[in-house]
Amino acid sequence: MTEAGARHAIVTGANGYIGAAVVDRLIASGWHVTVLGRATTRHISVASIAWRLGEAMPDRLFPADALIHLAHDWSEAAEGNIGGSLRLIDAARRASVGRIVFASTISARADANNRYGRTKAAIEALLDRPGETSARIGLVYGGPPLGLWGTIRSLTKLPVLPMVQPHQQVQPIGLDEVAEAVARLAAGACADRRVVVLGASTPMSFGCFLSLAAAVEGRRLAILPLPAAPIVASLDLAGRAVPRLAGMAERVRGLVGLPFLPSDDDLGALGLRLVDPVRGLARASRRRILGEAWLLFLSLGVRRPPLAALAAYARAVERLGDGAPIGLPRLAQAWPPLIRIYEPLSEAAGDGRRDTLKRRLATAAHIADAAGLLPVYDYTARPAAVRLMRAVGVLALEVAILPFRLVLGRHG
């Protein structure tokens, strides 16, 4: 079945948040992929073989160059996960698959707080032969709102987030970066390492990560620190009724007491340089920033802002600004000329960490200027009285809205 020259990978868990991205990445770099599990809806052209973790191995699965094992059954007992994985690994070994990559977690430890971490550690222990590598993956963000990332995105929509251990250190990594790393591992990188760590090499507090994630939604997150124990207990209780919440309790437990694992060396060996999560997360908010750009350009009197100018604005905000949408009030969204009543008097207002609306407007104005869109430069003579009236009108309006700006000025 394998085309001449193309490498063949078997992937489990291909429907998951990370799995789908891994399959995308493998296909893009010329792999021939067989999905072991439910057929993915996303990759119509990819062959799939029905299977569930724990079931007997289907016939005619191998040969393959690599097995990428991402499947995890949240509803199963830990033993099902471990036993099922063992069966899969054995089958691959028997078929002399040269490379096995297993998706583990930074929380994997025999004495981990949650079952997930303990299960992953147990499976890691099985993978002890040359060519077998467990990838300990950090906090993955970006892409569709699925997995833990999906949970985080929905949490950040809350007005106040009661939160367990906001100071807990996490090691974020972008979804596309994980996919790239796994693809490189599959292709033979780090084949001599039993464990590699995929996560930011300098940790970030979970609270900070959540605030940044909230900014993707254009929100400011108020975090209410809470003790861990009661939360986990109540989630556990709720989990009996709603199975989805059981997984959440598991994940929250995983965060508590998460260790920091150095990743510099592994990332270096993989030839990867991770994007700073601050920037990486901002990138995820691009759509909202484009919307913001549209409104700001309209408010500056640019009639039909071209895409190039909108994109330039988004790039400028991501690279030079704080990268987060400013969060325009509904009223201003409905009628862009009103944006001016939210404009603070100075660019440097606020705590200086986040961009002010005035700074954003200056950015938009500079871009509109460079694109030749500003209706400011008048090369024709006009009656002086007309110009004077216009100037007086503008100044009168400026004075009239000054009180609003003093009160409503968006200080970022």
Place this chain on the structure above:
Amino acid sequence: MSRREVVVIGSGPAGIAASWPLVQAGHAVRMLEAGTGFPAGEPWALADRRAGGRPGIEALLGPGLRGLAASADVSPKLRLAADPDGVDSYTRGLGLDADGAIIVGLNVTGGLSTVWGAISPTFSDADVAGWPIDAAALAPSYRDVAARIGLSGSMDDDLAAFHGDGVPVQPALPPSPNAAALLSRYRSSDDFRLGRPRLAVLSTPLGSRAACDLGGRCMWGCARRSIYSAADEIPDLLATGLFALETASEVRRIDRLADGGLVLAFTPESGREPLRAAQVVLAAGAPASARLALASLGQTEARPLALTPAFTFALLRPAALGEGLPRLGFGLAQLAFRVPAGSGGYAYGLLYDAGALAAPDLVRRTMLTAAGGLRLLGALLPSLMIGLVYLPSSVSSASLRLTGDPERPRLAVSAATSAAALALARDARRRIAPALRRLGGWMLPGSFRMLAPGSEVHYAGPLAMGDLVSAKGEVHGIPGLTAVDGAVLPSLPAKHHTFTVMANADRIGRSLATRLRSATS
């Protein structure tokens, strides 16, 4: 002929000006420059661009739109025409801790002259009072440098002598309608003198550089090379066969060797082995040269830093309210003026056409909303001018000092707007406003604004001649090390100083060339 090699650090105006006399005397010059070249881009006309023509957004705001980076008080030109990486790497190289001061530099071939405003007056005896040399000592150098870089301006207005009359000067560029109107109503007076500025900008071609075509893109860099940049002289220097330029070579330290020679260590990024040299000329720009020299001397006491305090204002010409913006025009200073300030001193001012600047830059520093401010400019721009007024360094209060680990010393600069500067500025404004009113220009109320110390980028003083260095630029205590840039000027008048930095570097270069020749013969 006795050929000696001189290592020159820095390819800005000072380094280039010091190199010529050395090369002309037959010595070999090896120039070390921290930065690399910066492409000038393609020529385009401002009026076309504003109609949405080419080039696009990135061409105007720089690769990666870095020209948008927030930089509080610096000239928009430094953002629009400079490579922001060069700005960053200069401050990084300094290990700068600035308190109340704006210290900028540009690690790029040609240094800050790739973005400067090209105002180039000479200094008079009064301007150099307290220096160990007089103006006559600079006269031959002024002449030679002027002939090489090309000056234009008026030789028969009220400021001609003030700007210097012993130098070759091309005809002035045509004034903008606003400038012409103000000038036409001007009558000579002692209190307020008005004229065309003296500029290192060509109105007739010189060598391979083209004359200004009034395209108006000056704020974004001059692709015709009509505005002088030190980088323009490098091909001519290379053609002498005695000159070599080594870019991406940032000197980190200069140390004395036991045998009397000097050794230059480079930053790790430069990836160079240390270099031995008998003669080293320091021309890294005043802040960087001060840092290198003070580090070699092990001098950690605070040194004076001379800055020229400056303020801006907006001027409206009601008579021009109905006019359209001129399609062609020079984009830098249109007019120059001087008013008495302090006892026997003066303040020096420039007027720019606001229409030659990027409108958003004019708005963002005001309290107006972006939308309102732009609309207001839409009505007023053709009749609006921006004034920039400088005061002598005697009223500045700033100092710099080496701090931190002697292996990697940092430069701490502290400055504040002194009460004396503020009083002098207010006094100057009181004289300027009515004088301009008589010419038909109204200073807009509320537009007076003091600039942060240092943002005018006139730095001098830390290695003053007669103090840490001799009148010939020799750094006392380090034989073979000669400083030539702004750092050696003891004080600054309100006038722009770079032309004088160049003349002084030329003068020091001549004396070094002579000393080297006699040492070997």
